[in-house]
Amino acid sequence: MPWKAEQRLQNGKYVIDKVLGQGGFGITYKALHVELKRIVVIKTPNERLSNDPEYEKYIERFIQEGRTLARLSEDPHPHIVGVIDFFKESAIHCLVMNFVKGENLFEAVKRRGALPQAEIVPCIRQIGEALIVVHEAGLVHRDAHPQNIMLANNSKAVLIDFGIAKQVVPSSDTSINKDGHRAFAPYEQQTGGSREPNVDIYSLAATLYYAVTGKFPTNSLDRKLNSTSLTPPKQINRKISDQLNQAILNGMALEAEDRPYSMQTWLAMLEAPKATPPPSVEPAHRKEVIRSKPKLNSEGISSKSVRIIPWGRLIGVLFNYLLIGYFLAASNTPYIFWIATAIAVTVAAAGAEAWGVAWTAIMVMAWAVAWAVAKSALGSTNAKVNADPIAVVFSLLLAGFAAAFVGYTVFIAGEILENVVGDKLQGFNKVNTFLILASTSGLGLGLGWLGHRIF
Template sequence: MIGKLLGNRYELLEKIGEGGMAEVYKARCKILNRIVAIKVLKNEFIEDEEFLMKFKNEAQAAASLNHPNIVNVYDVGQEDNVSYIVMEYIEGENLKDLIKKEGKMPEKRALKIIKQIAMALSEAHSKKIIHRDIKPHNIMVTKDSLVKVADFGIAKAATSSTITTVGDAIGSVHYFSPEQARGGYMDERSDIYSLGIVLYELLFGTLPFNGDTPVNIALKHLHSRVEIPKEMEGEISEGTKALILKMTQRSLDKRYLDVLSIVMDINNIEKDRPINNFQNNEEEKEFETKKILFGRDQIQSFKDDQYEEDEYEEDDLEEYIAEENKVLKKNKKVSTPKKRKKVSKSMTIFAIVSALIASLVFLGVFFVFAGPDFFPSNIFSFRSSSIETPSLLGLTEDQAKEKAENLGLIVKFVGEEENSRYAPGTVMRQDPGEGIKVKEGHEIEIFISKEREELVEIPNLIGGTLAEAIEVLEALGLEEIVEYRNSSDSEETVLEQRPSRGEEVSEGSQVRLVVSKGPEEILEVVPELIGKNLDEAKGSLGNFVLGDVGYNEDKDKPDGTVLSQTPRANTQAKQGSEISLIINRIERIEEPATRNMRLTIVLPEKDSVAIQIKDLTTGAIVYDQVIVPADLNGVLAVDLIGKAGESKEYEIFADSVSYARQRVDF
């Protein structure tokens, strides 16, 4: 499959995981140029309509959910008998691998992980979706400790018919709820039980129940209580102990009503506040009831978890579970599994049960005829000292207080929560729930429903710049969280957003943006350009580009050559980056143009005379000759050379005596 292109879009890069029904690949989306995870249904299930339906259910269930703690589903498709789901790629590891690597976790860290899983389940449960396979293998932890719940492959809408049979049980038996193991009615509280087993494993590094066969383990979920290991008693808080025990109650009605209650109790534990959600004697009462139903010897074997393989066949166990369901539903006597036991033992149990029934009948008849006054008051009390908590859901606070006070109970208002099921101003949750036996004066905490906040629709931010996205989010009253990633897109371009376009969130919510920081940097050795002229330097740049060019003068180096470069030669720099140069430029001083000017001198009347002309600017003698004035008609003309624009003064000597001075402008 490696290298295969699905949907003419997704290129499979490498296999990163495998489950019971599918393989998971890391892939690249060629359209959006991003890494994704693709779950591909295994070949052996392609023709299996049941598995195809489960695979389709996963896509539909997960696609309807959008939450920071749930793995996003982007696409689903089928091509050449390959059914696949395109999901968010998570850089991290699953919780099971983390437990194997690190062992048991500190209480604080374990509770933070459970809280995030609970928030993900709250999103699913709000849409009436039960996960049904909560286990560490389906929970991813990113490098920044963000928890992501995945694999809604066996998720199912929570309806009145949410029942699974023993033969059709799916998921991991170590994390099964008792009703899932039994094949009975399941609802959101079934996920809570599995979450409690995960918390147990995080804290203690082991599982509460183990066995040689899956059915053996399932029976332990049915008949054994989850108990805190004695050696760990002092290592976790009393609140966390109660949290585990409440989440893993065998009876649905004795667990938390919803996962948000778990979140609130974790908050209490983190702030060292007590939680009062659990009466430890409830399980014992349930257990004592089963002693009457099944008989002492059989119940003792369940209590001690002694399930010997030579006593049970798997078919017998399934038959036993089915029979037990009838007991739970009809309160009738159940048949034990087919066991290789002696007839005399059966007769002994029958005799004990018969004697017990006869004794009860005798006491009943005796009481009718003798009357209650016959017995001392300290022997029997026929009035219950406990009160069953009523349902306060849907009542106003005043109505709830009145109803509770009539029964001798107290109502305590805890807070308000958004809720779409119950009208604003009415009780939407209570603790303890309905039907829990408490003493007179016991306190019932209530939570009042409030109207949902105005929601803001998330706009499309992908493709724009980060600055534009921030401006839009600020206008909507939302907060951005920015994460950068290498991409072929321009820097600061928004590549991804969560929540997606069209999602509705409350004001003040956070929007996570994935922003391009440009292509991945590739380093390369910088070439040597010093000593080359500019044209030669340009030809030697390779994968670099020419940056700024400046000039300096060094008369010891050839004119026009490179004196220095930035970055320096033989260092490493990002491929495609600029190299700046300094070029040698020697200044040339041009001589001004020269001009010839004529100096005219009227000579003295002599037969001959020695004439000298001295440049007073430089002191140089520019003319020195003996001449005959008559030959020149008494006038001497001398041509002098000077620089254009220059003025000079000359002194004229006749026979070594100063004769005249004259200024010449060139």
């Protein structure tokens, strides 16, 4: 029977406040350490297991784990709950640990839903660093699920409940918690009780899956026996990065040999790519335009909460297109090539990585202008051509210069849009960026045509 509030232990050294949790194996109490005047947690085996034939083995493991954790506490780790005391009260073994103020990860996700990548990844890294210490001590936690990770009020994650039960709960136990915990355990742990370190890698990766999606991952045993697929977390939460998505899938690989071989290796997969160093300074004639990168929000993606439109730059692009439109109208270029120009530059500027399409349209555009200029220079009769061959050469040269000018102008327009405007449209995806730039280019071409008709 659980202890009641105000009950005193160890001759009044500890005073029970309330029961924090009760599982298949143990009971956790919140208590007061009277002498130190600090809140502590007292964990004990559940007395209702005392009739189980394996109960003595459970107690032996409980004592052994308590001693091991006490040894770990000799060199305190900021993300491992500290052990204060270990005693026996009326035949009940008790483990006293620090009290971590906050809520566990399961409660946080249940209350808030999927957590932002920038917020949860540092916490998972902290727990991973704690598990590295555990592994170096020759232990395997085997229970690093959301209920055993406390999120303290100072944004620090702490690993608690060091798997003291080691999932030795009798098979007759049908608690919901036990079933829920299976979603975070690899199949070899559920079937054979594996104690390899990569068990903790799977559990922590599955915990991260739950944190960024708000959903339990598919049970590994179902994946193994029924070939049930694991839905990639990015299909549930599009906001997480591809790198994080892949790191989670690597850590949750069904077969142990397909997972990272150490916790350090898996944590390295969570690191953000290092910034590429700037290119070395070269002579001015060899300098390249360095494209500025779009600003990213705390989750590593373009911010959608703040949309920035560079009106001044767009007006400059509008006038650039106005000049192109005026030139096209003056050279009697077919309207199909006007459309090609707008699409060519806008596609490239929107960052669609379709410069092949853009260059094709530019070349067709330049050819059309050359044709129009040559036709105008040569006149409409062949007699003129035959009578004055110099006029032919002159007209062809003029057409070549016209084609080169148009191609260069459109190319420069694309560079301006891509480097100056396209990357400055923060908060807009590629489709929205394309529509904004297409509207600007279309309006500019139209005003250029109108200007030629008027003037």
